[in-house]
Amino acid sequence: MRTLPLNKRGIPASRIALGCMGFGGGWDHEPITAENVKQGHAAVDAALSIGINMFDHADIYTRGKAEKVFGQIFKERPGLREEIIIQSKCGIKLMEPGDSSNVFDFSSQHILSSVDGILSRLGTEYIDILLLHRPDPLMDPEEVASALHQLKATGKVRHFGVSNMSAAQIKMLQAYCDEPFIVNQLHMSLAKLSWVDAGISVNREPWKDITFPEGTLEHCRMENIQLQAWGPLAQGLFSGRSLEDQPENIVQTAAMVKQLADEKGTTPEAIVLSWLMTHPAAIQPVIGTVNPQRIAACADADKLELTRKEWYDLYVSSRGTRLP
Structure with a gap:
């Protein structure tokens, strides 16, 4: 299995990360409950049991309740941090209430x-990596650089990255920031294929769409920036979710995933993640579930590597059209 760019920088991150968007219950202003904490412990235990040591948060996840x-x-498990x-x-x-939309703010x-x-x-003195969540059209890169410099100098943040950003946006930020951006988290999965399609559609009519x-x-590959995939399990499309009303290419791909899982003695979740992890960019999936069984089902993903034929068969099946 390919070495993560994070590992090349000396950060001992696991091959898969656990996304914590589901921790804390609903996206409301109700306080966290003992059941929320119990569920969190179970998810953390399941993650640790399969070697996951990296946990992905955001300040907005369940309106702060996930953190x-x-x-x-952390309070109940001294030493875990x-x-x-x-x-x-x-x-x-x-x-x-009263707002017309979410907004983005990199002030x-x-x-x-x-x-x-x-x-x-979180009840901690530092976070290992801070990501800028979505591009802010009003972003002033010098202002961002000043904030990040202060966070680094005070020891509150050790490393920085971005999420949902293009190469051009990263380059502009990096031109003003002394600290390297070491992560870019993007929506990538066997169902979200534009990151692959963009590369094979150059000089072809479909590229414009x-x-x-x-x-x-x-x-990201040239600059040793860790590519992280959010939504890598495609919300269970290929691993047991109801396929009623789904298009034929999704139904066929789910059947193909199941067949490969049976042949290799593993789970559909492991096959879906392995499809991402087989790519030479050393993508790090961020699985977004609090279900211990589903977390455990991902255990084999970093032990598998699909053949070129298997990888292409899944890709072409999911996209629903042949390659040129």
Whole structure:
């Protein structure tokens, strides 16, 4: 299995990360409960049991409750904090009553206050990696650089990255920031194929309809930026979710995944993740579930490597059209 760019930088991150968006219950303002914390413990235990030591948060996940649950877990498990890698994100302000939309905010004030909130909810003095969550059209890169410099200098954040950004956006930020951006988290899965399609559609008519920004994958690979995949299990499309009303290409691909899993003596989840992890970019899937059984079902993913034929068969089946 390929070495993660994070590992090349000396960060001992596991091949798979656990996304914590589901921790804390609903996206409301109700306080966390003992049941939320119990569920969190079970998910953490399941992750640790299959070698996952990296946990992905965001300040908005269940309106901060996901981090509060983790903070309680840390209180109840002394020593755990130093055994794992914590990544969180900031930059999205959730819609409140009277607002017309969520908005994005990379102002220095918002970044600094967001990190203070993250640390308070987690009950820790630092986070290992902070990601800027979604591109802010009003972003001033010098202002961002100033905030990140302050966070690094005070020891609140050890490393920085981005989420949902293009190569051009990363390059612009990097031109002003002394600290390297070491992660780019993007929506990638066997059902979300634009990151692959963009590369094979150059100089062809379909390219104009592909929204994945040209050169992003290549830039991250050349600059040793860890590509992380959010939504890598495609919400269970290929691993047991009801396929009623799904198009034929999804139904056929799910059957293909099941057949490969049976042949290799593993689970559909492991096959779906292995499809991502077979790619030479050393993609790190961020699995977004609190279900211990589903977490455990991912255990074989970093032990498998699909053949070129298996990888292409899955890709072409899911995209629903032949390659040129």
